[in-house]
Amino acid sequence: MELKLANHSSYPRIGDTPEGQLLRRTIAQREKGEKTDADLRAAQDRMTELALAAQLEAGLDVVTDGLIRWYDPVSHLAGKLTGIHINGLLRFFDTNCYFRQPIVEGAIERTGPMVVDEFTFARGKTSKTVKAVLTGPYTLARLSLAKDAGAAQLNSLIESYTRALAAEVAALADAGATLIQVDEPAILKHPEDFALFASSTAALAGQKKNAQLMLAFYFGDVAPFYSKLQALPVDALCLDFTYSVKLPQVVAAEGSSKTLALGLIDGRNTRLEKADSLARQIEQILAGIQSDSAYLTSSCGLEYLPRDRAQLKLNHLKTVKNTFLGKGA
Amino acid sequence: MSREKLRQLGIDLPVLPTTSVGSFPKPDYLMKARSEFAKGKISREELEQTEKRATEFWIRKQEELDVDVLVDGEMYRGDMVAYFSEHIAGFEQGGLVRSYGNRYYHKPIIASEVRWEGPITVDWWKYAQSLTKRPVKGMLTGPYTVMDWSFNEAYPDRKAACFALAGEIRKEVQALVEAGAKIIQIDEPATSVRPEELPMAIEAMRLVTDGLQAYFLTHICYGAFEFIYPQMLKFTVDNFDLEMSNSGLDMLDLFKKDKYTKDISFGVVDVHSHVIEDAPVVEQRLREALAVIPKENVWVDPDCGLKTRSVDEAIEKMKVTVQAAKALRG
Numbered sequence: 119m120e121l122k123l124a125n126h127s128s129y130p131r132i133g134d135t136p137e138g139q140l141l142r143r144t145i146a147q148r149e150k151g152e153k154t155d156a157d158l159r160a161a162q163d164r165m166t167e168l169a170l171a172a173q174l175e176a177g178l179d180v181v182t183d184g185l186i187r188w189y190d191p192v193s194h195l196a197g198k199l200t201g202i203h204i205n206g207l208l209r210f211f212d213t214n215c216y217f218r219q220p221i222v223e224g225a226i227e228r229t230g231p232m233v234v235d236e237f238t239f240a241r242g243k244t245s246k247t248v249k250a251v252l253t254g255p256y257t258l259a260r261l262s263l264a265k266d267a268g269a270a271q272l273n274s275l276i277e278s279y280t281r282a283l284a285a286e287v288a289a290l291a292d293a294g295a296t297l298i299q300v301d302e303p304a305i306l307k308h309p310e311d312f313a314l315f316a317s318s319t320a321a322l323a324g325q326k327k328n329a330q331l332m333l334a335f336y337f338g339d340v341a342p343f344y345s346k347l348q349a350l351p352v353d354a355l356c357l358d359f360t361y362s363v364k365l366p367q368v369v370a371a372e373g374s375s376k377t378l379a380l381g382l383i384d385g386r387n388t389r390l391e392k393a394d395s396l397a398r399q400i401e402q403i404l405a406g407i408q409s410d411s412a413y414l415t416s417s418c419g420l421e422y423l424p425r426d427r428a429q430l431k432l433n434h435l436k437t438v439k440n441t442f443l444g445k446g447a
Numbered sequence: 448m449s450r451e452k453l454r455q456l457g458i459d460l461p462v463l464p465t466t467s468v469g470s471f472p473k474p475d476y477l478m479k480a481r482s483e484f485a486k487g488k489i490s491r492e493e494l495e496q497t498e499k500r501a502t503e504f505w506i507r508k509q510e511e512l513d514v515d516v517l518v519d520g521e522m523y524r525g526d527m528v529a530y531f532s533e534h535i536a537g538f539e540q541g542g543l544v545r546s547y548g549n550r551y552y553h554k555p556i557i558a559s560e561v562r563w564e565g566p567i568t569v570d571w572w573k574y575a576q577s578l579t580k581r582p583v584k585g586m587l588t589g590p591y592t593v594m595d596w597s598f599n600e601a602y603p604d605r606k607a608a609c610f611a612l613a614g615e616i617r618k619e620v621q622a623l624v625e626a627g628a629k630i631i632q633i634d635e636p637a638t639s640v641r642p643e644e645l646p647m648a649i650e651a652m653r654l655v656t657d658g659l660q661a662y663f664l665t666h667i668c669y670g671a672f673e674f675i676y677p678q679m680l681k682f683t684v685d686n687f688d689l690e691m692s693n694s695g696l697d698m699l700d701l702f703k704k705d706k707y708t709k710d711i712s713f714g715v716v717d718v719h720s721h722v723i724e725d726a727p728v729v730e731q732r733l734r735e736a737l738a739v740i741p742k743e744n745v746w747v748d749p750d751c752g753l754k755t756r757s758v759d760e761a762i763e764k765m766k767v768t769v770q771a772a773k774a775l776r777g
Contacts, residue, residue, distance in 0.1 A: 214554075425542060
């Protein structure tokens with residue numbers, strides 16, 4: 119069993135150093151007309167490079183672009199589709215971060231790539247596996263508001279977002295993405311919608327080509343869903359272990375035919391977990407897994423932490439892995 | 448009936464009393480002073496004098512507008528959690544984290560056992576109350592919200608951190624009561640986002656308020672009230688201050704289904720919009736409230752703190768709030 123280290127998704131786009139302030143400063147100056155769009159892109163590029171450097175320094179096998187260019191996990195994607203107006207702020211699940219809510223006013227259509235350019239930029243900066251990340255259709259639909267009575271049906275919204283995201287999955291695969299993560303935290307709050315969600319997932323999986331498709335679940339207890347998740351036509355599952363004391367036992371008991379990404383490092387709290395305690399959990403969990411590899415990662419994206427603490431969490435992945443392997447910290 | 452409790456506390460309010468949630472925008476001169484203080488150009492004492500000037504401005508303005516229960520406007524606070532974390536031992540200032548878009552804040556870290564070291568808000572409350580004969584609310588952030596909006600490195604879990612904070616925040620409430628505050632608001636805006644933790648938040652509020660003689664309010668906003676109502680009525684407070692207008696008054700449907708049993712500070716203007724609502728719009732919102740909740744139990748205020756609006760917008764929003772209440776007093 120190979121245990122690979124992976125970044126979950128996002129990375130803080132701000133730090134306390136002057137360089138860490140580059141993007142915030144540039145955005146503010148762009149809003150005042152003091153900087154150009156090219157300046158903004160250059161700042162985003164630089165912060166992406168810094169996020170990649172942090173992940174490489176931590177010895178990760180799988181990195182992301184840190185979602186540095188994302189205004190939030192919802193409007194960054196929905197705002198690139200037709201038929202959608204981006205509205206006011208709403209809280210993103212139980213975090214103290216806010217997203218701009220999409221208001222669906224017409225037919226949702228994908229008119230071009232959504233994150234392909236971002237993936238391509240990051241892939242050009244490292245030889246490590248770059249994981250592409252998308253917020254999934256079910257979660258986008260759940261966090262949108264439909265004005266039109268026809269589109270108000272959740273089913274219809276999910277189908278529309280699914281068509282758009284499936285095309286993006288195909289485009290990412292064509293662009294060379296070998297691992298595509300689709301975040302679907304919203305389903306944990308709505309078990310009654312699982313059939314709709316499963317159908318949406320199957321449509322995405324149908325477009326993944328040679329890429330591995332990973333579903334990510336966080337901000338809720340995955341344990342009650344675990345058996346059903348194993349039946350989905352995806353290659354990998356990324357699970358948040360911080361919301362459920364039962365999940366390690368459930369996974370150990372039921373096993374997994376899929377590659378698992380173990381979200382054991384808390385991406386929401388600065389405290390560093392005891393490495394030996396996590397190593398024991400990994401041992402327990404992996405005992406039931408048939409796959410020949412697994413990922414160790416954080417419970418969610420790291421943008422909820424200050425940058426210095428996010429770096430410590432990334433570094434901690436290696437410490438925990440070494441402890442698990444009996445190499446000590 | 449909470450009005451009887453108010454009378455026992457020596458406070459007689461009109462029908463449909465008006466108030467505000469807590470924060471008002473900082474005048475330009477205070478923003479400039481805060482910036483200069485951050486750069487080391489002025490002293491703490493000079494900043495405090497400017498904060499007092501701004502506090503007096505808002506007290507006078509509320510009196511002019513004929514608001515019944517006043518607030519100090521929180522001129523001395525940056526953020527509602529960071530302020531308390533800076534004054535309770537055990538906290539460290541964390542690095543920047545994103546709130547939304549390009550907005551960031553320093554999220555506190557509970558680094559060791561929390562400890563109340565002395566009054567935090569009492570002098571500000573005394574100062575504000577000294578400027579007016581009208582009652583001024585004591586204003587605090589509640590333990591659940593302070594816990595939820597901080598990192599926790601000191602306690603084994605969220606509940607332990609929350610209850611430890613409750614014990615310390617209670618001391619601040621006691622100090623306010625001893626100083627003479629009769630109306631105390633303990634804000635818990637984080638309450639509504641983790642419904643499964645509602646019992647924790649309720650117990651924490653009980654720990655804060657139990658046996659203390661004051662009329663208690665709590666402000667809750669943002670969240671999925673359908674998951675915490677009617678259970679939230681178990682909070683040991685007399686009055687829920689709720690964001691109603693921003694959500695199209697949809698909480699009234701919940702109140703129709705399960706009777707609302709406390710006083711309410713009913714938000715009649717949206718604080719997230721620059722638009723000043725017309726008087727008829729505000730009055731209609733209030734009429735809809737009165738169709739569901741007895742007039743005797745209704746206070747009238749904006750949805751939330753007005754600190755994100757301009758000074759002029761905040762004044763206009765308060766003006767239309769007071770006008771609506773007066774129009775419907777009958």
